[in-house]
Amino acid sequence: MKETLIVTLQSQQIGEPARALTEPRWIRWALIVLALLFIGFFLFLPLAQVFTAALEKGAGYYFEAIREPAALSAIKLTLITAFFSVVFNSVFGLASAWAITKFRFPGKNLLITLIDLPFTVSPVVSGLIYVLLFGLQGLLGPWLREHDIHIIFALPGIVLATLFVTFPFVSRELIPLMQEQGSEEEEAAMVLGASGWQTFWRVTLPNIQWGLLYGVILCNARAMGEFGAVSVVSGHIRGLTNTLPLHVEILYNEYNFTAAFAVASLLTFLALLTLLAKALVGSKYAQERVVLPTTLESDLL
Amino acid sequence: MSIEVRNLCKHFNGFKAVQDVSAKLETGSLTALLGPSGSGKSTLLRMIAGLEIPDSGEIHLTGREATYASAKERNVGFVFQHYALFKHMTVFENIAFGLRVRKQSEKEITDRVYELLSLIQLKGYEKRYPAQLSGGQRQRVAVARALAPRPEVLLLDEPFGALDAKVREELREWILKLHEETNVTTLFVTHDQQEAMEVASRILIMNNGRIEQDGTPIEIFDKPATHFIAQFVGETNFIDTEVSEKGLAVWGQFRFSVNPALPVKQKIRIYFRPNDVYMTAQFETLQVRAKIAKTRFKGTIIEYKLDIGEDKYISAQIPKGVALASGFKDGQDVYAAITAFHVFPLES
Numbered sequence: 001m002k003e004t005l006i007v008t009l010q011s012q013q014i015g016e017p018a019r020a021l022t023e024p025r026w027i028r029w030a031l032i033v034l035a036l037l038f039i040g041f042f043l044f045l046p047l048a049q050v051f052t053a054a055l056e057k058g059a060g061y062y063f064e065a066i067r068e069p070a071a072l073s074a075i076k077l078t079l080i081t082a083f084f085s086v087v088f089n090s091v092f093g094l095a096s097a098w099a100i101t102k103f104r105f106p107g108k109n110l111l112i113t114l115i116d117l118p119f120t121v122s123p124v125v126s127g128l129i130y131v132l133l134f135g136l137q138g139l140l141g142p143w144l145r146e147h148d149i150h151i152i153f154a155l156p157g158i159v160l161a162t163l164f165v166t167f168p169f170v171s172r173e174l175i176p177l178m179q180e181q182g183s184e185e186e187e188a189a190m191v192l193g194a195s196g197w198q199t200f201w202r203v204t205l206p207n208i209q210w211g212l213l214y215g216v217i218l219c220n221a222r223a224m225g226e227f228g229a230v231s232v233v234s235g236h237i238r239g240l241t242n243t244l245p246l247h248v249e250i251l252y253n254e255y256n257f258t259a260a261f262a263v264a265s266l267l268t269f270l271a272l273l274t275l276l277a278k279a280l281v282g283s284k285y286a287q288e289r290v291v292l293p294t295t296l297e298s299d300l301l
Numbered sequence: 302m303s304i305e306v307r308n309l310c311k312h313f314n315g316f317k318a319v320q321d322v323s324a325k326l327e328t329g330s331l332t333a334l335l336g337p338s339g340s341g342k343s344t345l346l347r348m349i350a351g352l353e354i355p356d357s358g359e360i361h362l363t364g365r366e367a368t369y370a371s372a373k374e375r376n377v378g379f380v381f382q383h384y385a386l387f388k389h390m391t392v393f394e395n396i397a398f399g400l401r402v403r404k405q406s407e408k409e410i411t412d413r414v415y416e417l418l419s420l421i422q423l424k425g426y427e428k429r430y431p432a433q434l435s436g437g438q439r440q441r442v443a444v445a446r447a448l449a450p451r452p453e454v455l456l457l458d459e460p461f462g463a464l465d466a467k468v469r470e471e472l473r474e475w476i477l478k479l480h481e482e483t484n485v486t487t488l489f490v491t492h493d494q495q496e497a498m499e500v501a502s503r504i505l506i507m508n509n510g511r512i513e514q515d516g517t518p519i520e521i522f523d524k525p526a527t528h529f530i531a532q533f534v535g536e537t538n539f540i541d542t543e544v545s546e547k548g549l550a551v552w553g554q555f556r557f558s559v560n561p562a563l564p565v566k567q568k569i570r571i572y573f574r575p576n577d578v579y580m581t582a583q584f585e586t587l588q589v590r591a592k593i594a595k596t597r598f599k600g601t602i603i604e605y606k607l608d609i610g611e612d613k614y615i616s617a618q619i620p621k622g623v624a625l626a627s628g629f630k631d632g633q634d635v636y637a638a639i640t641a642f643h644v645f646p647l648e649s
Binding site for chain 2: 188189191192193195198203207
């Protein structure tokens with residue numbers, strides 16, 4: 001009797017949902033078709049179109065568009081920019097998440113708000129901030145010109161603007177994770193005689209590695225794809241200060257559609273790769289978040 | 302190694318968690334720090350471990366001042382309530398952690414870990430992860446991890462708090478045995494008086510950030526130092542009355558001799574334990590007449606609610622065997638005397 005009951009319960013869980021909770025067959029099918037149509041039109045069709053348009057004049061033309069010097073330089077610049085954003089923002093994200101979750105200090109809420117700032121500011125404004133600061137007419141412009149330091153319309157400006165825009169990704173990913181984990185393991189490590197560094201490398205980092213990687217993937221994707229902020233500070237110098245998204249724009253504006261789509265397909269590949277990596281890391285991450293079943297309320301006093 | 306704290310104070314955002322606490326624990330002792338939640342016992346323990354810095358006062362470990370020493374320098378073992386095991390490490394690596402950070406050789410580490418694994422009776426579990434262990438096993442691993450670097454002091458913060466009754470019982474026995482074997486100076490925090498009484502040879506009772514009494518379990522039980530302890534430790538009756546004449550207080554039919562120094566009309570509260578009520582079916586001596594109002598079975602003892610007239614009630618406890626032999630039942634007339642009690646003056 002007991003066994004049959006369990007079997008029925010299981011079949012209900014796995015198979016059809018309980019009748020009371022479901023809609024008539026035709027509504028279910030209508031909703032499914034609607035959802036598929038929506039995804040088809042807004043996601044798959046554009047995606048397919050990118051590759052169709054890119055290969056319109058044949059594979060030879062496609063590879064030519066990717067291999068030409070301006071495109072190669074754009075790829076290089078994009079990779080350099082992404083590299084800096086990932087490195088800086090990982091370090092910054094770790095440090096800020098560590099500070100926010102493991103310590104009490106005045107101004108903590110202000111810091112959290114500041115970390116979110118890039119999400120709330122339009123990317124164009126983010127770019128303009130740096131033009132107003134380092135541009136020729138900007139605050140530090142004259143001094144920079146005197147010392148022959150190029151920031152705006154050069155690599156440092158592009159990196160700075162991208163850093164600003166991708167600032168929150170890692171810390172936003174880590175803060176909730178580290179909050180959830182608390183600092184008991186770190187305390188245990190300290191009492192066992194570990195130094196700050198030993199605690200970080202042996203206890204904290206292994207506990208957050210998948211969350212960190214997740215944040216890095218998102219940060220990297222955004223860094224490579226950033227258009228607005230970079231567009232303002234780059235100056236669009238072909239072969240010199242054009243990143244991939246800017247290069248796509250230039251080609252498109254020159255009515256060189258096939259080349260534009262060919263380069264765009266590179267960014268699309270990147271997006272697909274990111275999705276794949278995200279899915280892989282995400283499943284690991286989900287496992288990590290299954291913490292030991294302990295009661296959360298702890299008697300701190 | 303001895304632990305000594307002098308005039309320790311700690312507050313959090315204006316809340317005084319620990320106020321002017323002084324105590325000395327001798328080498329090899331096993332002491333319980335007992336108190337209700339929020340009494341400051343965990344904060345005191347964490348200050349001794351170096352996990353919190355006191356606002357004022359001193360901590361001495363083996364006569365060495367260690368008030369501001371880092372957790373690392375204190376050579377203290379700490380067991381957390383929720384184990385705080387490193388969840389990405391195996392049992393072996395958890396126990397080995399304190400040895401690895403001290404850069405001991407692989408041979409020393411392996412020997413020590415296996416020694417501890419047999420001490421905690423978890424040989425064969427070294428490759429498991431904490432998530433694959435039961436609560437009791439996790440807590441034993443946490444104790445082994447704390448003991449691995451041979452600490453001079455072992456501190457346990459509500460070590461059995463998250464476990465079910467049966468496992469708690471086993472672990473209490475085990476901790477006692479462990480203490481006999483290792484003889485490490487041990488201080489453990491608990492809110493469970495039964496646990497404190499059973500395990501510790503000495504109990505510090507904390508309330509509102511202060512130590513209210515420091516004594517052996519028997520002293521604490523039989524000679525409560527304050528109101529709080531009288532009502533916190535063990536089951537108790539309390540009655541409010543006043544000194545009616547020099548050295549005497551009256552409550553219903555009961556007469557209590559009180560300290561003659563207490564002024565007449567002084568309001569007092571008298572505490573007495575249900576098992577200090579001497580209850581018989583026939584009048585013997587100095588007893589008052591009462592009626593059994595209600596009977597409650599509590600396992601090995603039976604508790605009676607006695608109506609002593611004037612709408613006054615007390616509770617009395619009798620071992621089950623004695624009670625059954627006497628054949629007490631509800632509504633029966635009995636005779637009762639209070640054989641031991643404590644008087645505390647009330648603020649007027």
